Amino acid sequence: MIAINENAAPGSTPAAEQNNYLTCDSGLRSWLFTLDHKRIGVMYLAGILLTFLIGGLIALVIRLELFTPGKAFLSEDRYNELFTLHGAIMTFLFLIPSIPAALGNFLLPVMLGAKDVAFPRMNLASFYLWVVGAIFFLLALVLGGLDTGWTFYTPYSTTTSSTVIAATIGVFILGFSSIFTGLNFVVTINTMRPPGMTWFKMPLFLWSLYATSIIQLLATPVLGITMILLTAEKMLGIGIFDPALGGDPVLYQHFFWFYSHPAVYIMILPAMGVISELISVFSSKPIFGYRFIAFSSIAIALLGFLVWGHHMFISSDSPLAAVIFSALTFSVSIPSGIKVFNWLATMYKGSIRLTTPMCYALSFILLFGIGGLTGLFLGALATDVHLHDTYFVVAHFHYVMMGGTLIAFLAALHYWWPKMFGRMFNEFWAKVACLVIFVGFNWTFFPQFLLGTRGMPRRYARYEAEFQSLHQVSTVGAMVLGVGLFICAGVLLMSLIRGRRAPSNPWGAATLEWQCSSPPPHHNFEQCPLATDPYDYSELVFEGEDEGFVRRPPDFPKRSNLPEEEPALV
Amino acid sequence: MPLAASSGSLFPKPTSTTAGDVDELFYFILAISVVFFAIIVGAMFVFIVKYRQRDDLEIQPSPDHNNVLEIVWTVIPGLLVGVIFFWGFISYLDMRQAPDNSYEIQVTAKKWSWSFTYPNGHVDNKLHVPIDRPVKLVMSSDDVIHSLYIPAFRLKMDLIPGRYSTTWFEAHTAGDYTLFCAEYCGTQHSTMLAKVVVHPSGEFDTWLDNAANLLKTMTPVEAGEILYTRRGCVQCHSIDGAAKVGPTFLNVFGTQQPLTDGSMVEVDENYIRESILEPQAKIRAGYKPVMPTYQGQLKDEEIAALIAYIKSLSTTNEATP
Numbered sequence: 060m061i062a063i064n065e066n067a068a069p070g071s072t073p074a075a076e077q078n079n080y081l082t083c084d085s086g087l088r089s090w091l092f093t094l095d096h097k098r099i100g101v102m103y104l105a106g107i108l109l110t111f112l113i114g115g116l117i118a119l120v121i122r123l124e125l126f127t128p129g130k131a132f133l134s135e136d137r138y139n140e141l142f143t144l145h146g147a148i149m150t151f152l153f154l155i156p157s158i159p160a161a162l163g164n165f166l167l168p169v170m171l172g173a174k175d176v177a178f179p180r181m182n183l184a185s186f187y188l189w190v191v192g193a194i195f196f197l198l199a200l201v202l203g204g205l206d207t208g209w210t211f212y213t214p215y216s217t218t219t220s221s222t223v224i225a226a227t228i229g230v231f232i233l234g235f236s237s238i239f240t241g242l243n244f245v246v247t248i249n250t251m252r253p254p255g256m257t258w259f260k261m262p263l264f265l266w267s268l269y270a271t272s273i274i275q276l277l278a279t280p281v282l283g284i285t286m287i288l289l290t291a292e293k294m295l296g297i298g299i300f301d302p303a304l305g306g307d308p309v310l311y312q313h314f315f316w317f318y319s320h321p322a323v324y325i326m327i328l329p330a331m332g333v334i335s336e337l338i339s340v341f342s343s344k345p346i347f348g349y350r351f352i353a354f355s356s357i358a359i360a361l362l363g364f365l366v367w368g369h370h371m372f373i374s375s376d377s378p379l380a381a382v383i384f385s386a387l388t389f390s391v392s393i394p395s396g397i398k399v400f401n402w403l404a405t406m407y408k409g410s411i412r413l414t415t416p417m418c419y420a421l422s423f424i425l426l427f428g429i430g431g432l433t434g435l436f437l438g439a440l441a442t443d444v445h446l447h448d449t450y451f452v453v454a455h456f457h458y459v460m461m462g463g464t465l466i467a468f469l470a471a472l473h474y475w476w477p478k479m480f481g482r483m484f485n486e487f488w489a490k491v492a493c494l495v496i497f498v499g500f501n502w503t504f505f506p507q508f509l510l511g512t513r514g515m516p517r518r519y520a521r522y523e524a525e526f527q528s529l530h531q532v533s534t535v536g537a538m539v540l541g542v543g544l545f546i547c548a549g550v551l552l553m554s555l556i557r558g559r560r561a562p563s564n565p566w567g568a569a570t571l572e573w574q575c576s577s578p579p580p581h582h583n584f585e586q587c588p589l590a591t592d593p594y595d596y597s598e599l600v601f602e603g604e605d606e607g608f609v610r611r612p613p614d615f616p617k618r619s620n621l622p623e624e625e626p627a628l629v
Numbered sequence: 630m631p632l633a634a635s636s637g638s639l640f641p642k643p644t645s646t647t648a649g650d651v652d653e654l655f656y657f658i659l660a661i662s663v664v665f666f667a668i669i670v671g672a673m674f675v676f677i678v679k680y681r682q683r684d685d686l687e688i689q690p691s692p693d694h695n696n697v698l699e700i701v702w703t704v705i706p707g708l709l710v711g712v713i714f715f716w717g718f719i720s721y722l723d724m725r726q727a728p729d730n731s732y733e734i735q736v737t738a739k740k741w742s743w744s745f746t747y748p749n750g751h752v753d754n755k756l757h758v759p760i761d762r763p764v765k766l767v768m769s770s771d772d773v774i775h776s777l778y779i780p781a782f783r784l785k786m787d788l789i790p791g792r793y794s795t796t797w798f799e800a801h802t803a804g805d806y807t808l809f810c811a812e813y814c815g816t817q818h819s820t821m822l823a824k825v826v827v828h829p830s831g832e833f834d835t836w837l838d839n840a841a842n843l844l845k846t847m848t849p850v851e852a853g854e855i856l857y858t859r860r861g862c863v864q865c866h867s868i869d870g871a872a873k874v875g876p877t878f879l880n881v882f883g884t885q886q887p888l889t890d891g892s893m894v895e896v897d898e899n900y901i902r903e904s905i906l907e908p909q910a911k912i913r914a915g916y917k918p919v920m921p922t923y924q925g926q927l928k929d930e931e932i933a934a935l936i937a938y939i940k941s942l943s944t945t946n947e948a949t950p
């Protein structure tokens with residue numbers, strides 16, 4: 060980090076192509092023992108995509124079973140095990156690590172112009188913890204035939220199955236993997252920012268990863284405490300959660316949600332960070348209200364710790380507690396709203412390019428908008444009483460988790476794919492996939508809002524005939540959604556074989572990762588780049604030859620949409 | 630949004646005192662949501678159309694922040710959610726606080742059946758209630774957490790082992806409604822339903838008197854049949870020969886059956902009585918020890934009626950004179 064180069068943008072020189080992080084070393088060992096954050100990120104990516112495939116296929120099986128009110132092909136016990144697996148895999152194995160661990164690992168050092176994260180060995184350890192945790196967790200679920208739902212509520216979980224402790228240990232190992240990643244990110248961002256990158260010149264994606272890391276560090280230990288308490292109760296017979304021993308089962312729900320509600324923000328904050336980057340790049344305009352977006356991430360991270368009680372409005376806790384938690388829950392909705400308005404304002408008077416990542420980002424705004432607005436019905440006490448534990452809730456959190464996090468993950472994957480693998484994908488088919496996913500998603504989950512308001516409870520293997528038509532619509536939608544996701548996977552995989560070579564900066568973005576070649580060389584940057592304004596696009600011009608953006612040669616006219624007198628970011 | 634278009638069938642018909650208020654709040658939030666969503670979609674589409682990158686598009690200068698705007702779009706939604714919060718909490722307090730003159734019914738849930746105990750000691754698996762009179766439910770669970778959910782009344786409350794929870798409602802339309810279990814509780818969670826019967830004015834008391842006197846007006850076999858459904862045996866025991874969670878009652882009386890410890894037992898009056906009062910004493914081979922005890926919950930005459938009923942289901946009952 061000594062030498063500083065004004066124009067550290069070598070472009071995709073043939074030399075860089077030959078010697079990038081993928082080709083610099085070969086053989087299985089070079090991957091398994093790598094300390095390169097990029098390779099660890101790619102391994103994470105492969106891992107979480109595999110778990111997403113498993114969780115997704117299970118979801119399709121569940122939807123097929125629900126095509127008929129009575130038994131289609133699954134016994135009640137099988138059904139219960141499958142929805143438990145689906146929820147547990149999707150939240151703990153896929154959603155939580157999706158953006159931070161896979162993409163964050165790859166991008167965070169590059170976006171800082173650094174060679175790696177602060178603790179590369181710890182980074183590798185976090186990946187192996189994830190692998191061990193995932194295997195342990197899946198074995199506990201499958202061999203134990205765990206059918207408790209991903210929430211493991213006591214006393215059902217403790218009285219009916221002996222593997223719930225094993226599953227919690229699995230979650231805890233996974234939690235440790237997040238703690239390692241979180242710690243690494245916090246230290247890296249604090250100590251390794253390049254010269255010129257003050258806190259308020261940091262790309263917003265990094266802000267969101269920072270906020271996420273803080274949640275991971277603070278919330279995950281609670282999971283460990285819960286696990287110790289469960290074990291103590293089982294081994295020593297101390298009544299903590301089990302009413303038969305004088306414990307209180309609702310206490311478990313408090314512990315569980317004290318971790319799991321912040322975990323919701325572990326899933327959504329990085330997604331919001333991605334969207335902030337994309338909207339700005341593809342509107343070719345600085346992000347509107349940078350500071351408000353950055354502070355709203357921090358506000359969400361902090362307030363997110365105070366709202367766990369909104370999962371217990373009907374658990375017979377005191378009405379006073381319910382009122383306080385309802386108020387706090389509404390307060391956390393405001394910073395999310397602020398972000399949406401700022402994204403829209405960024406598009407105003409921009410120069411909007413509807414590329415695939417942008418299409419996903421726009422679909423995120425719509426779906427997350429619906430997810431957020433339907434949260435109002437659940438935060439309000441009187442309506443929550445009716446809607447709690449119905450399909451309304453199922454639809455709501457799928458809009459937030461899938462319409463939000465998954466769609467943002469796909470946006471990010473398409474956006475950074477050329478950087479990660481050095482290939483461009485087929486824009487046409489990628490957009491088709493985006494559209495099919497959008498349509499299929501709404502087709503699947505919108506009917507579930509109606510099921511919920513009409514009184515269909517969740518986690519039902521069988522249901523009353525009056526709900527059948529809406530369930531059938533939803534099942535057909537799920538198949539469409541599945542097709543969309545497979546097209547998307549196909550397009551990305553095809554790009555690896557046939558895709559055109561990616562230029563260094565295919566999208567015209569100003570953050571540092573686009574200054575190194577695609578894919579980046581082993582050490583990311585030959586010389587530490589000088590951090591410039593991450594949202595100032597005026598210095599970039601399109602270069603027809605390799606269809607990418609390069610820094611403006613001095614004689615070229617400025618491509619600015621900033622008023623001259625306005626400083627870029629204050 | 631299509632939600633608004635089909636609003637006629639958004640909810641089951643509201644039939645309790647608080648249901649109307651819940652629906653009004655729902656529509657209020659819905660209206661706000663639709664407006665905000667329309668603004669978001671509208672702005673997005675206008676911007677996409679107007680500012681889509683093309684050659685002739687002059688890039689116009691625009692600011693990258695504006696504090697007044699930020700404050701406006703923080704404060705206005707803030708005020709609106711404040712109203713939603715306040716309305717929601719006022720109605721919720723009404724829903725939690727039962728009026729003093731309420732009619733009290735005890736509710737007990739266990740895997741996977743409901744039982745409702747009336748002030749005169751009568752126990753039923755349906756929730757019978759008088760019309761236009763506040764009914765307070767005092768609830769607890771025998772095993773895991775369950776949740777009593779009656780969509781038509783917009784009513785839901787968890788039943789927790791080791792705690793009493795209460796809730797109340799006042800029904801305004803006579804008829805039958807469905808009661809669901811809304812908290813996941815295992816295998817038969819999705820069929821843990823019960824009927825709610827709202828009796829027309831004046832008929833509730835008559836029903837209760839007759840129901841309580843079952844054994845006096847019926848033969849033991851008839852009463853046993855009713856108890857079999859009403860007390861939840863039907864959840865786990867079939868009468869058509871199919872094995873459910875527990876063994877069937879068809880043609881079982883008078884036969885020899887294997888136990889988990891390898892011995893055989895003759896299914897006679899004593900064994901059935903023991904199975905009902907101390908179900909864990911002898912476990913049938915091939916079944917799990919999950920039957921709850923009915924100690925203290927069934928009177929002697931009721932157990933006798935159940936035995937008589939099980940006996941009547943057996944064509945081989947000549948074997949035991």
Ligand SMILES: [Cu+2]
Nearest residue numbers: 320323367370
């Ligand atoms: Cu929550």
Ligand SMILES: [Cu+2]
Nearest residue numbers: 810812814818
């Ligand atoms: Cu249940």
